[in-house]
Amino acid sequence: MFTGLIEEVGKMKGVKKQGEAMRLSIGATLVLQGVRIGDSISVNGVCLTVTDYDSGSFAADVMPETFRRSTLHALRSGEPVNLERAMQAGARFGGHIVQGHIDGTGKIIGREADANAVVFRIRLDDPASLRYVIPKGSITIDGISLTVVDTTAQTFAVSIIPHTLGETALLNKKPGESVNIECDVIGKYVDHLLHFKQPESEAPKSKLSTAFLLENGFL
Incomplete structure (x- = not known):
C-alpha cells in the first residue's frame, strides 16, 4: 500500500x-x-x-x-x-489509499497555468472508469495522489501546486502523453458490492417452504 x-x-x-x-x-x-x-x-x-x-x-x-x-x-x-x-504503518498518512494496482491509462489533453497552479486535463482510455472519478475526490496519476477539481462526460481535471509539479516527473509531461491512472479504491469496492450478483447456480438455497411455514405455525 x-x-x-x-x-x-x-x-x-x-x-x-x-x-x-x-x-x-x-x-x-x-x-x-x-x-x-x-x-x-x-x-x-x-x-x-x-x-x-x-x-x-x-x-x-x-x-x-x-x-x-x-x-x-x-x-x-x-x-x-x-x-x-510502501507506506509504514506508524508513519503519517498524507495522501490517500493507493494500491499501486492501476485501473488503466489516460492521455493528457490539456495543460494550462492557473495562477500559481497548473491544471492538467486527462481523457481516460477506458471511459467506464469515469464513474469512479468525482469532483473533490481522490485519484492517482503516475503514482501521485491528487484531487479531482472538475469532470466532464469524457474527461477530468486536476490542479497541481508548484511543489508537487517540481518534485515529480509530471513537470515534463505534455499534452498527448499518456499517464497511469488508479481510481479511489473505496469507490471501486462500494460499486462492486452494490452491483454484485451471485450466479444462480452458486446462490444459497432457501430452506423456506410452505411445509416448513405450516409446521412452525406461520400458516
Whole structure:
C-alpha cells in the first residue's frame, strides 16, 4: 500500500523486453535506504517488486498483465519516473489509499497555468472508469495522489501546486502523453458490492417452504 506522495524522481537506466515481459533497472537514492529483495516500490504508480539492487539502482520485473495495462511498456532509458516505497504503518498518512494496482491509462489533453497552479486535463482510455472519478475526490496519476477539481462526460481535471509539479516527473509531461491512472479504491469496492450478483447456480438455497411455514405455525 502507498500514499501517493512521491519520495523521489528516479531515472531509467535500462529496459529489457522479451515479448510482453520486461525487466527494468532504475537509478535511485532515497528509496534504496534500507531496501531488501522483495520490497515493494511504486514506479509511476505501478507496484513493482525489487528483485535486485546495488548502491545506486534497483531492478524489477514487469509481467505481461502490467505491460498491457500500464505505460511502463513505453519507458525508455534516461526517462524520469516517480518513485515511492510502501507506506509504514506508524508513519503519517498524507495522501490517500493507493494500491499501486492501476485501473488503466489516460492521455493528457490539456495543460494550462492557473495562477500559481497548473491544471492538467486527462481523457481516460477506458471511459467506464469515469464513474469512479468525482469532483473533490481522490485519484492517482503516475503514482501521485491528487484531487479531482472538475469532470466532464469524457474527461477530468486536476490542479497541481508548484511543489508537487517540481518534485515529480509530471513537470515534463505534455499534452498527448499518456499517464497511469488508479481510481479511489473505496469507490471501486462500494460499486462492486452494490452491483454484485451471485450466479444462480452458486446462490444459497432457501430452506423456506410452505411445509416448513405450516409446521412452525406461520400458516
